[in-house]
Amino acid sequence: MLKSFRYLLLPFSLIYGGIVWLRNWCYNKNIFRSASFNFPVICVGNLAVGGTGKTPMTEYIIRLLQNDFNTATLSRGYKRKTTGFAIAGQNTTALDIGDEPMQFHQKFPEVTVAVGEERLVAIPQLLHDKPGTQVIILDDAFQHRAVRAGLNILLTEHKNLYINDLMLPAGDLRDVRVSSKRADIIVVTKCKNIDEEERNIIIKQINPLEKQQVFFTEIIYSKPYHLFTKALSNITAATDILLICGIANPKPLKDFLTANVNTYDMLRYPDHHIFHTNDLAEIKKQFEKIASQDKVILTTEKDAVRLQKFEEELKDFPIYVIPIEHHFLFDEGNVFDQQVIDFIQKFNN
Numbered sequence: 001m002l003k004s005f006r007y008l009l010l011p012f013s014l015i016y017g018g019i020v021w022l023r024n025w026c027y028n029k030n031i032f033r034s035a036s037f038n039f040p041v042i043c044v045g046n047l048a049v050g051g052t053g054k055t056p057m058t059e060y061i062i063r064l065l066q067n068d069f070n071t072a073t074l075s076r077g078y079k080r081k082t083t084g085f086a087i088a089g090q091n092t093t094a095l096d097i098g099d100e101p102m103q104f105h106q107k108f109p110e111v112t113v114a115v116g117e118e119r120l121v122a123i124p125q126l127l128h129d130k131p132g133t134q135v136i137i138l139d140d141a142f143q144h145r146a147v148r149a150g151l152n153i154l155l156t157e158h159k160n161l162y163i164n165d166l167m168l169p170a171g172d173l174r175d176v177r178v179s180s181k182r183a184d185i186i187v188v189t190k191c192k193n194i195d196e197e198e199r200n201i202i203i204k205q206i207n208p209l210e211k212q213q214v215f216f217t218e219i220i221y222s223k224p225y226h227l228f229t230k231a232l233s234n235i236t237a238a239t240d241i242l243l244i245c246g247i248a249n250p251k252p253l254k255d256f257l258t259a260n261v262n263t264y265d266m267l268r269y270p271d272h273h274i275f276h277t278n279d280l281a282e283i284k285k286q287f288e289k290i291a292s293q294d295k296v297i298l299t300t301e302k303d304a305v306r307l308q309k310f311e312e313e314l315k316d317f318p319i320y321v322i323p324i325e326h327h328f329l330f331d332e333g334n335v336f337d338q339q340v341i342d343f344i345q346k347f348n349n
Helices: 002-007 010-028 054-065 099-107 119-129 177-182 196-206 251-260 277-289 301-314 333-345
Strands: 041-046 071-075 112-115 135-139 151-157 185-189 213-221 240-245 263-268 295-300 319-322 324-328
Touching: 010 177, 041 054, 054 071, 054 099, 054 135, 054 151, 054 324, 054 333, 071 099, 071 119, 099 112, 099 135, 099 301, 112 119, 119 135, 151 177, 185 333, 196 213, 213 251, 213 333, 240 251, 240 277, 240 301, 251 263, 263 277, 277 295, 277 301, 295 301, 301 319, 324 333
Parallel strands: 041 135, 041 151, 071 112, 071 135, 151 185, 185 213, 240 263, 240 295, 295 319
Antiparallel strands: 213 324
16 A cells, blocks of 8 residues: 555656756756865765664674774764764763764774765864874765765665665665666675575665675574663563664564564654653653563663663663674675775875
8 A cells, every 4th residue: 555655756756866866967067066084084884774683784794894994974964952063072962963973882882973964064074183093984875975985885685676766755875776787796685595596586676786796685583682781681582571762773673572572562763753751751651561570671772872861760760782793695795895904095005
């Protein structure tokens, strides 16, 4: 029913797609100017709105690089209450820099985490303030054409490949399919039970350029930890869950819980939702309704950074955070890793 309704929006998609195509054409013809840097800049992005795994991919690259390179991330800082360029510090909150950058800051305290709406202005500012930086990872910047990253990593969800999608609002694409040609690496994410035959079919459908390599990843959920004490959970197949979720695509997490816990109820919020006291009251109310003695509140890492301000109210509740990571399939993780490292090292030669 929903898909049928969205097809009625095709005329609007054609208009939006035309505007996006014209904008890209202006950049391709240098009518709109873009700049590149003689410095390793890696872009992680997608063509669709949300839900492809950009944040865990950025974290994967941070883990890969942080021990060998002085690494920084640069994000727009979506839904923060500040503007302009900022670098995360000791007293920074999610309201200052946004939930995803705050997540990076808390998980990787040795990494420089910066935000700035205009990346073209923010990159020189970051290098000025942190002159030892050796690589910058741009989070969700594939459509930010003002900067030409040296390595573009494009993500597309297995169940919603960009090659089969439509432009907004009839579909989920915010950029035209042909923009995929700007990518150096294409990663098909959130794969489930995919075999070699399906892998080859998808690669054939994507029809990558000679310069492009296609990788496949699945989601791995790690052991949940307490939001405040960081103690690991004892969630079992007998546990009942209240899921607090404000992410673009919760389906993989819901599937995981269906297979691994007794029951779950979900309080669903919009992506990047800023929690307020009335939300807190609803969470407590719904949790108290669960009759089980073996029950916990579970939330995502992105939601967790927006719930931390309620520590005094929630510290005595069994509220846990479930981490998520990408795992490369077909033993190609080392190939991906080496391609990223080789890109950085060529600047040192």
